[in-house]
Amino acid sequence: MKILEIREVTLPISSSIRNAYIDFSKMTLSLVAVMTDVIRDGKPVVGYGFNSNGRYGQGNLMRERFIPRVLAADPASLMNGAGDNLDPHKIWDCMYTNEKPGGHGERSVAIGTIDMAVWDAVAKIANKPLFQHLADEYGNGQPNRKVFVYAAGGYYYPGQDHGKLKDEMRSYLDRGYTVVKKKIGGASLDEDLRRIDSILSVLQDGQRLCVDANGRFDLDTAIAYAKALSQYDLFWYEEPGDPLDFELQAALRSYYKNPMATGENLFSMQDARNLIRYGGMRPDRDWLQFDCALSYGLVEYLRTLDMLHEHGWSPSRCIPHGGHQMSLNIAAGLGLGGNESYPDLFQPFGGFPDGVKVENSYITMPDLVGIGFEGKADLYSQMHKLSD
Structure with a gap:
């Protein structure tokens, strides 16, 4: 072999x-x-x-x-x-x-x-499906076939207005998502708040919004946003400052009591450990977004999960960045809290195998051997070209 x-x-x-x-x-x-x-x-x-x-x-x-x-x-x-x-x-x-x-x-x-x-x-x-292989090798053999997913979108783009933003979010809700995300920090605070209000106007009971600053803010701006965002019941406030500025992240816990999220731009177990040691993250409410595809793969991710366990964190507080099927399998096999999803962007690499539906922001893992790429026709056509 x-x-x-x-x-x-x-x-x-x-x-x-x-x-x-x-x-x-x-x-x-x-x-x-x-x-x-x-x-x-x-x-x-x-x-x-x-x-x-x-x-x-x-x-x-x-x-x-x-x-x-x-x-x-x-x-x-x-x-x-x-x-x-x-x-x-x-x-x-x-x-x-x-x-x-x-x-x-x-x-x-x-x-x-x-x-x-x-x-x-x-x-x-x-x-075997990868999620079953992981459950057999590193768990109790019983994967979580149902995985939480949220719809990542709300990017800035030319010609976007509040009507188009609301239409985008409605399209995610119509496809079964109950948690959606928009970007912040690419406009003024006042304009971002108006965009948030527009999205909240189309959300119904039980539907939630995340916001993501992509590491843009200095401490003063991050605090200003934290104070303004505190008026909302957001699912999370994501990556306000530079991903390696653990002092900034730690300071925000004094200004923002609701859940925060970060970690997608930390690329090793050691950096993840520093976040847990020095970033002020709260295991009872905050979310960790380490992405195996950017951080040395699943071998390193297993080390990160071991480190989290040593520091009193549950794997259920991890919702990886990236929107790919690899993290879906890790979530199902190792008990993570869910996975990001790009319903429309970065295709054909985002999304799920054909026929997989989102229901109440959960998908059910299909019985596809491996990661399951072969079940997504547009993606597999690209892959087959490379291996043929």
Whole structure:
């Protein structure tokens, strides 16, 4: 059993939208195929992966460092102890060989993307959905088939007005979501509050709004928004300041009593640990958004979950960023609190397998082997081109 080849292609996911910090007019991602010599149902097993939006493709790093290390390794050194599957932890160690600690940046995205494809292959070799494989290996064997999801949107874009913003949110509600999100910080505080009021005017009982500043604010601005947002019953106030400014995050707990969320731009267990140690996050109400596809993959995410447990946090307080099926499987298999969803954006990489419906902001995981990419026709057509 061995990995025969790892292929990568950089693809555009550009659009005219922007948040408070960046626009997506030139956004790309890396799509990876891990090709093995294992045959299932008469076909070679291929695992697929891609990185989340917001960090661009990482093809050069993969081709120069991480892919060659895996392909140069003794295949036996990458197998599990039983010799009947690949071992993602050993493959991760191989990729990280000769890498210094710290400075996690872009290499965490490159490794995380390959890691996703490895886990897809591992679950396919085991002939299980990844969520079931994770529940068997790291849980009690009983996954949570129903996963909470919320609709991420409310970006700024040319020509947007309050009517279009309300129509966008209505479209998410009509598709079964009860929690929606909009961006803040890309306009004045007064205008952002008017936009929030517009969205709240279309929400019904039991429907909630999140807001996301994408790390834009200094402390004074973050506090000003916190005071203004306190008048609303928001689902959360997300990433007000720079993701590594733990002092700012900690200070906000004195000004904002309702739930806050952050973590999508922390790319290692060590950085996540510093957030928990110094960021003032409250395990009874706040949310953690670490995204495995950007932070060295599931191997590192398992370390992060162990760290959270040591600090008294439940995995149910984790709702990952990224809107991809990998995190859906982790949520179902390891008991996370849910997953982000992009109903319309970053297609075909966002969304769920065909036929999966959102009901009261929950989806039910289908019985698809691996991560389940093959169940989403428009996505799998891109993946098949890479592996064919």
